[in-house]
Amino acid sequence: MKTALALRMKGAGYLGEWQLALPLTLAFASLFLAPLLLLFGVSFFNDDKLTEPGLAQWGKFFGDPFNYKVIADTLLLGVKTVAATVLVGYPLALVFIDLSARLQRVLLFVIVMPLLLSVVVRTFAWIVVLGHEGLINTLLLRLGLIGEPLKLLQTELGLVISLTQIEMPLMLLPLISVMSRLEPNLRDAAAALGASRWRTLFTVIVPLSMPGLVAGCLLVFASSTTAFISQTVIGGVRLIYLPLVIWQQSLVVFNWPLAAVASMALLVSILTVVAALSYLGRRASGAIHG
Amino acid sequence: MFTRRRVLAGATALGGAALLPTIAAAKGGLTAAIYPGTWEDAYRAIVIPALKKTYDVDLELQPLFAVDEVAKAKAARGAPPFDCFVLDPGPRITAIEAGLFEKFDGKKLSNASKVPSAFIDEWGICVGAQVVGIAYNPKKLPAPKGWKDLLTDPWVSRLGITGFQTTFGTVSLIEIAKQFGGSETNIDPALVELKKVLPKIAAVGQPAAMPGLFQQGQCDVMYTNTQTVATLKGKGVDIEFVKPESGAVAFYTTLHIAKGSDAIDNAYKYFDTVVSTPVQEALTKPPYNFLPANKDVPIPPDLPMKSLDEMSTYVLHDWAKINPLRAGWIEKFNKEMAK
Amino acid sequence: MARRRSFGDISYGIVIGGLALLALVIIVTPVVVVLLMSFGEGQSLKFPPTGFTFRWYAELFDASQSRQIHRAAGNSLEVAALSTLFGAVLGAMGALGLARSRSRMARAADSFFLSPLVLPGIAFGLAALMYFTLVGLRPSLGLIIAGHMIVTVPFIVRTTAASLSQLDPALNDSSQSLGASWFYTLRRVTLPLIAPGIAAGAFLAFMSSIDNVPVSLFLSTARTDMLPIRMWGMMESSLDVRIAAISGVLIAAAFLLMLFMEWTVGLTRRMRE
Numbered sequence: 066m067k068t069a070l071a072l073r074m075k076g077a078g079y080l081g082e083w084q085l086a087l088p089l090t091l092a093f094a095s096l097f098l099a100p101l102l103l104l105f106g107v108s109f110f111n112d113d114k115l116t117e118p119g120l121a122q123w124g125k126f127f128g129d130p131f132n133y134k135v136i137a138d139t140l141l142l143g144v145k146t147v148a149a150t151v152l153v154g155y156p157l158a159l160v161f162i163d164l165s166a167r168l169q170r171v172l173l174f175v176i177v178m179p180l181l182l183s184v185v186v187r188t189f190a191w192i193v194v195l196g197h198e199g200l201i202n203t204l205l206l207r208l209g210l211i212g213e214p215l216k217l218l219q220t221e222l223g224l225v226i227s228l229t230q231i232e233m234p235l236m237l238l239p240l241i242s243v244m245s246r247l248e249p250n251l252r253d254a255a256a257a258l259g260a261s262r263w264r265t266l267f268t269v270i271v272p273l274s275m276p277g278l279v280a281g282c283l284l285v286f287a288s289s290t291t292a293f294i295s296q297t298v299i300g301g302v303r304l305i306y307l308p309l310v311i312w313q314q315s316l317v318v319f320n321w322p323l324a325a326v327a328s329m330a331l332l333v334s335i336l337t338v339v340a341a342l343s344y345l346g347r348r349a350s351g352a353i354h355g
Numbered sequence: 356m357f358t359r360r361r362v363l364a365g366a367t368a369l370g371g372a373a374l375l376p377t378i379a380a381a382k383g384g385l386t387a388a389i390y391p392g393t394w395e396d397a398y399r400a401i402v403i404p405a406l407k408k409t410y411d412v413d414l415e416l417q418p419l420f421a422v423d424e425v426a427k428a429k430a431a432r433g434a435p436p437f438d439c440f441v442l443d444p445g446p447r448i449t450a451i452e453a454g455l456f457e458k459f460d461g462k463k464l465s466n467a468s469k470v471p472s473a474f475i476d477e478w479g480i481c482v483g484a485q486v487v488g489i490a491y492n493p494k495k496l497p498a499p500k501g502w503k504d505l506l507t508d509p510w511v512s513r514l515g516i517t518g519f520q521t522t523f524g525t526v527s528l529i530e531i532a533k534q535f536g537g538s539e540t541n542i543d544p545a546l547v548e549l550k551k552v553l554p555k556i557a558a559v560g561q562p563a564a565m566p567g568l569f570q571q572g573q574c575d576v577m578y579t580n581t582q583t584v585a586t587l588k589g590k591g592v593d594i595e596f597v598k599p600e601s602g603a604v605a606f607y608t609t610l611h612i613a614k615g616s617d618a619i620d621n622a623y624k625y626f627d628t629v630v631s632t633p634v635q636e637a638l639t640k641p642p643y644n645f646l647p648a649n650k651d652v653p654i655p656p657d658l659p660m661k662s663l664d665e666m667s668t669y670v671l672h673d674w675a676k677i678n679p680l681r682a683g684w685i686e687k688f689n690k691e692m693a694k
Numbered sequence: 695m696a697r698r699r700s701f702g703d704i705s706y707g708i709v710i711g712g713l714a715l716l717a718l719v720i721i722v723t724p725v726v727v728v729l730l731m732s733f734g735e736g737q738s739l740k741f742p743p744t745g746f747t748f749r750w751y752a753e754l755f756d757a758s759q760s761r762q763i764h765r766a767a768g769n770s771l772e773v774a775a776l777s778t779l780f781g782a783v784l785g786a787m788g789a790l791g792l793a794r795s796r797s798r799m800a801r802a803a804d805s806f807f808l809s810p811l812v813l814p815g816i817a818f819g820l821a822a823l824m825y826f827t828l829v830g831l832r833p834s835l836g837l838i839i840a841g842h843m844i845v846t847v848p849f850i851v852r853t854t855a856a857s858l859s860q861l862d863p864a865l866n867d868s869s870q871s872l873g874a875s876w877f878y879t880l881r882r883v884t885l886p887l888i889a890p891g892i893a894a895g896a897f898l899a900f901m902s903s904i905d906n907v908p909v910s911l912f913l914s915t916a917r918t919d920m921l922p923i924r925m926w927g928m929m930e931s932s933l934d935v936r937i938a939a940i941s942g943v944l945i946a947a948a949f950l951l952m953l954f955m956e957w958t959v960g961l962t963r964r965m966r967e
Contacts, residue, residue: 082791082876083791083795083800085787085788085791086790086791086792086803087791088788089791089807092784092843093806093807096841096843096844097809097818097844099825100818100821100822101809101818101821104817104821107821107824114453131689131693153714153716153717153720156709156710156711156713156717157714157717157718159710159714160710160711160714167956170952171952173952174948175718175721175722176721177897177901177948178721179721180898180901180905181725181941181945181948182724182728183904183921183925183937183941183944184905184907184922185925185929185937186728186739186925186929186937186940187728188564188567189728189929190724190728191724192564192567192568192573193571193727194723194724194727196568196571196573197557197573198571198572199571200723200727218558218568218573219558219559227724229720230720230721230723233720233721234898235849238894238895239852239853239891239895242853242890242891242893243856243860245890246860261706263702263706266706276856276857276859276860277856279856280853280855283808283852284811284848284849284898287808287811287812287848288811290812291811291813291814293814293908297561298563298564298567301558302517302559302560302561302689302692303692303693304693304694305693307814308814308816309689310689312814312816313520313689315426315816315817316422316426316816317422317519317520317681317685318682319426319429319453320682321820324816325821328813328814331812331813331814332812332813336808336809336812339805339812340801340805343801343804343805344801346859347801347859391924391928391930391931392930392932393931393932399762416916417914417919418924419911423911426820427823427912430823430824430912431823431824431832431833432824433827434827436833436915437915437916562930563929566929566930566931566933567933570738570739570740571740583931586931586932587933589737590736590737590738590932590933591736591737592738592933
């Protein structure tokens with residue numbers, strides 16, 4: 066029965082008719098793809114005045130081993146941030162779905178709070194929290210847990226902590242919108258069958274919330290790898306990620322071809338990870354409904 | 356022109372009325388880029404009313420940093436997003452090379468004679484100067500004497516540095532290099548010395564973050580310009596300026612007309628108003644503390660120089676030599692400082 | 695058997711509860727820091743603040759002292775509202791269109807619609823300005839709205855798609871096999887079910903537009919000053935306390951919105967009873 070339905074679904078006439086995506090596709094073609102192609106075109110000039118076509122900047126960027134390290138560090142930063150956000154965000158989502166409707170609204174307000182702080186003050190607040198004379202250091206010093214201030218600001222650890230805060234709504238909103246529509250009966254049924262709560266979590270809840278989790282991971286990954294302001298203000302400029310290189314090349318030395326090459330490198334490397342993630346996500350959700 | 360208009364019409368039809376461009380400034384209008392912060396506050400308070408009163412020109416200011424101005428103008432080739440630039444020496448040279456300026460004729464200014472002749476050239480007019488030296492927190496550290504001190508205790512473990520992205524960062528690193536045998540075309544000694552003490556340095560920061568890092572005690576000594584020190588001090592931050600033994604660095608701030616501007620006459624009126632005696636006098640007073648560009652204006656006692664002639668006692672750099680090297684320096688700084 | 699399960703339940707409670715609490719601490723701490731600073735008596739952003747004053751809020755709302763901020767805030771709100779509106783319509787339609795298609799084209803389009811999130815804002819802003827100039831358009835509010843829509847619509851597409859992928863396909867199918875029209879099914883069955891996803895994406899899009907620096911930097915003009923750019927200037931040049939107060943206002947507005955929703959939801963529930 067289900068296969069028959071699925072078969073019919075694959076034919077024409079299903080709700081998700083692809084024509085619905087046309088307006089967005091058109092908007093993207095004219096407002097995003099065209100500038101992107103222009104940028105791609107710019108990368109094929111040797112000089113910053115865009116007079117001499119050539120592959121010099123591609124050679125320069127990919128001929129320098131330092132840039133591979135920068136790309137790897139950038140992707141790794143995204144992975145670390147995603148891991149940290151899932152580690153603390155997923156439990157918060159679990160707590161969320163068990164609350165009453167009223168408490169859910171209060172918690173939702175708390176969850177979106179990071180978005181209400183402008184990046185400008187948010188980074189300053191993290192200087193206050195992580196700094197040499199910051200909240201964490203003052204607290205630990207007073208408690209006698211450390212002898213001298215820890216270095217948190219301008220380290221990758223501090224950067225990941227601060228990114229976790231701003232990325233949390235990006236993880237939690239898709240996760241919650243998917244999770245809150247899970248059948249509560251499912252969990253009760255699992256419990257009635259004698260499954261422990263851990264078992265229920267990993268065999269029932271996590272697989273069913275996979276679409277939300279994947280969406281959250283994608284958003285967090287994409288947004289943390291390109292978070293230029295947090296990366297440079299909180300991480301400092303000794304931690305070098307691609308957005309810093311792009312900023313230096315485009316806005317300080319005006320070498321736009323090189324900035325374009327670096328942008329393409331970032332775009333392609335992140336999209337590769339994203340495509341892999343969404344493929345896994347599709348498989349996971351396909352396993353549920355398929 | 357014809358094709359462009361057709362494309363425009365097509366795009367407008369496609370994108371709907373919301374995409375309609377705002378075409379050209381109204382008559383009697385002028386848009387000028389200005390540095391955010393003190394510059395914008397001062398120009399809004401003093402220059403806008405003066406220009407309106409004298410010439411009936413409405414000035415719109417757009418807060419932008421020098422590099423952002425050049426990037427925008429370069430990207431919007433031939434259709435300048437504003438009529439006038441305000442720039443530091445480095446971006447100024449980039450803009451000249453990219454052909455972003457209209458030629459400038461100083462003789463068209465009625466106040467030209469009141470401005471030191473070296474302040475006017477074929478590309479624009481100098482309306483102020485910035486002085487760069489060392490800033491420190493007097494409650495936490497003794498005053499350093501010069502650039503070399505920054506790399507020794509007790510200062511080095513409280514030092515916050517920035518790279519070559521900004522004009523003040525670049526000139527400071529050049530001065531540090533000079534203390535160790537470098538020059539304005541050889542900054543390697545600075546990087547070598549910095550690398551030796553790198554684990555001790557308190558912060559290697561994004562220029563925009565430095566005031567915040569300083570205020571919250573992440574670093575207690577840094578290089579910066581006198582205007583930042585004056586502003587922060589006025590806001591109750593514990594900060595003092597030190598003129599290094601080898602001399603503080605000065606660089607000029609200049610105004611220019613954007614190539615393709617349709618308000619060139621108004622731009623001249625704007626420049627003329629900026630350098631006029633009453634405006635320059637108002638700009639030297641607190642909280643603005645500008646160095647005057649007008650010979651008739653006396654310099655108030657609390658500014659770092661007594662008269663404009665003193666400018667020659669400051670360390671000046673040749674940006675025509677520095678600019679082509681800067682891209683390489685930035686790359687080197689990244690690699691040497693990277694964790 | 696029973697004892698083992700209860701041990702598992704206790705460890706579950708401790709671990710999940712502890713991590714959730716850690717998440718809350720990470721979320722809330724910077725917000726509290728900013729709110730406390732916004733009431734500080736000092737002349738510059740500082741923590742811990744000294745004294746308590748509403749002065750910065752008063753200055754922020756004062757038309758003569760903060761005229762530029764008001765103008766920028768007005769522009770930013772207008773841009774965020776319109777770009778989110780267009781983005782919600784186009785983004786939800788796009789997600790619906792691609793939802794069940796397993797073709798390679800659809801999968802490529804899926805990544806494509808996410809890519810503005812991945813291209814650094816500076817690169818997009820620069821390229822967009824070059825491109826618009828090339829086709830003869832000059833920076834304006836309309837262009838900023840278009841640019842913001844492009845960089846924020848991925849949030850809407852992604853969250854809507856996540857909601858959609860969870861819909862039981864049988865639901866639509868049964869609706870249609872019962873003779874309901876395609877549009878009726880969309881309106882009465884699908885949309886209500888994916889509304890939370892669209893709303894979540896729209897909220898993310900709206901806030902990320904309000905906070906967007908790079909696209910605004912390149913596409914704004916002297917007349918279309920934008921809030922976050924103005925705030926950067928205030929931060930870098932003078933550590934102006936009003937930027938903390940702006941965040942305070944946004945948080946208060948969101949809090950009032952939540953109360954309002956609480957009230958209306960409570961009201962409708964009571965009316966139904």
